[in-house]
Amino acid sequence: MSKQSALDLATGLGGKIAKDDVISAVDKYEKYHGYYGGEEEERKANYGDMVNKYYDLVTSFYEYGWGESFHFAPRIKGESLKESIKRHEHFLALQLGLKPGQKVLDVGCGIGGPLREIAQFSLTSVTGVNNNEYQISRGKVLNRVAGVDQACDFVKADFMKMTFPDNHFDAVYAIEATCHAPDVVGCYKEIYRVLKPGQCFAAYEWCMTDSFDPNNQEHQKIKAEIELGNGLPDIRLTGQCLDAVKKAGFEVVWAKDLAADSHVPWYLPLDKSHFSLSSFRLTAVGRLITKNMVKALEYVGLAPKGSQRVQDFLEKAAEGLVEGAKKDIFTPMYFFVAQKPVSVDQ
Secondary structure, eight states: OOOOOHHHHHHHTTTTSOGGGHHHHHHHHHHTSGGGTOOHHHHHHTHHHHHHHHHHHHHHHHHHHHOSOOOOOOBOTTOOHHHHHHHHHHHHHHHHTOOTTOEEEEESOTTSHHHHHHHHHHTOEEEEEESOHHHHHHHHHHHHHHTOTTTEEEEEOOTTSOOSOTTOEEEEEEESOGGGOSSHHHHHHHHHHHEEEEEEEEEEEEEEOTTOOTTOHHHHHHHHHHHHHHTOSOOOBHHHHHHHHHHTTOEEEEEEEGGGGOSBOTTGGGOTTOOOSTTGGGSHHHHHHHHHHHHHHHHHTSSOTTHHHHHHHHHHHHHHHHHHHHTTOEEEEEEEEEEOOSSOOO
16 A cells, blocks of 8 residues: 655645646535535536546545555454455455456556556456546556556546447456446446456445435435545445346346445444554544644645645545444445356347
């Protein structure tokens, strides 16, 4: 995991957005969301702009606090956050049955933490597709540092309309990424198109569970906080997610909410009642230090105006994630493996 300094955090804030434009980007991003009165249809219609703004604004915060892999993982007692994240990625590679030399696609790859880990673990070539220019540029730097330039690369593209030919990849995976899709059936159909017949697609999805009550105002507030803090147009139910996989043409091999089997709560790093030296930056004290540091950096002009507000909505997201987990209405790791039929009528 990378360990960015405060200066790295400051210089990366805002991504590719001009520093003077960060505060207006924050304004526009916030207005997309229900927490500030925005509408779901507007978020879906403008998902490309919304998600790009989101990742330009938050990527440095993510890397500073979380490392190179922007996802959660179930944990075993005595296991560190870093170890659990690696095991989570290895588990996915094993479920896909990856073999040396295969061509693999990572849909919504972030800065490529999982991509690098899975390529090295399975001896495969992994291409990451991402529509955010800043994350790709950051990922290329990290690929060079890790010495995986030959096995790993990035393609800038919208995962709703990818530039790859049909039947191109031996395996496809997505880790907490396709939740950004405005039309999940359309997204899965595009993944289906680029995957070779007989091969598998596996994903960890963010979903509301069957315990979520759309008529419960507290549940709706938690859902809105998660959407705001994570750049999501709408969070689907687990059943809706699985239906979409089938509608796209896949045959579901198996599916399960892996959060249910976590010995240590997956949300523990975000829980303010928890303290850990190994993930200190995520603790209540660590987050307070980061908040004050960002405030100081913004005050002296090293961080762009609006940086504090980004940290604020990320804090709101953390609260929503913890509450959603404790009430058993949200999971970040609804996992499925689905196969493209061997015989496909195009």
